[in-house]
Amino acid sequence: MKPTLSVITLGVADMRRAIDFYKNRLGWPTRAADDAGIAFFQLNGIILALYPRVALADEANVSASGAGFSGVTLSHNVASREEVDQVLFQAERAGASIVKPACDASWGGYSSFFADPDGYLWEVVHNPHWDMDEHGGVMMKKAEG
């Protein structure tokens, strides 16, 4: 199995609300209509998908029941501490809940977290130890991992 991730799908409670957040408020590119039944956002070589939570569980052949911390966080790395502050400000204006204000992390970075309308956690972070590529992806430096 090659080390690749192609799509991350978030199961959401209200498609219209979720699409509005990512498409209209954050301004992420999609061809999905505001009332689409599924929405795809082309990110850096991977795709973010929004799909109704119950339908997603059904698709995966698991029970949809579940609550609390999903166990998953998504990190949006940026090139500077200032950009962390800017993005967090933008996310808050877009209706995100700030769950952790930006602060210095023990490992040398500058990190913050917001929750999307379904509670999925995005870290907005500057990691001075990692290089960023032109697409917004990250590459670990050779010496670590």
Add this chain to the structure above:
Amino acid sequence: MKPTLSVITLGVADMRRAIDFYKNRLGWPTRAADDAGIAFFQLNGIILALYPRVALADEANVSASGAGFSGVTLSHNVASREEVDQVLFQAERAGASIVKPACDASWGGYSSFFADPDGYLWEVVHNPHWDMDEHGGVMMKKAEG
């Protein structure tokens, strides 16, 4: 906020078990030792991180309590139906639980799901409507999205 995802972190119950699955059984590249406190895997322009679930929740300033369906699925797209079968076979041998055997999907693809040791759901899928890039990423065709 640019449409980018840099890192996806899975909060795991047992780091040694999780590292063993991704590193030793699936063979994904990492410099993390088998007993590391955090592990990073360089994927296609993004990084998969494994971190203890309680510590991850603490990092994000949320309660670690939660159970059941995480609401998130991760898709590993491959170039053919045959490769779906091959990867699923490999994942099963690696100790993954097959939660949905490969079958034809209503949207024209060929899809299956397995769960990693913590229950995180990976879809192994062939989507004939999407192009794959040389890194294993996916690009939607211009006409859709």
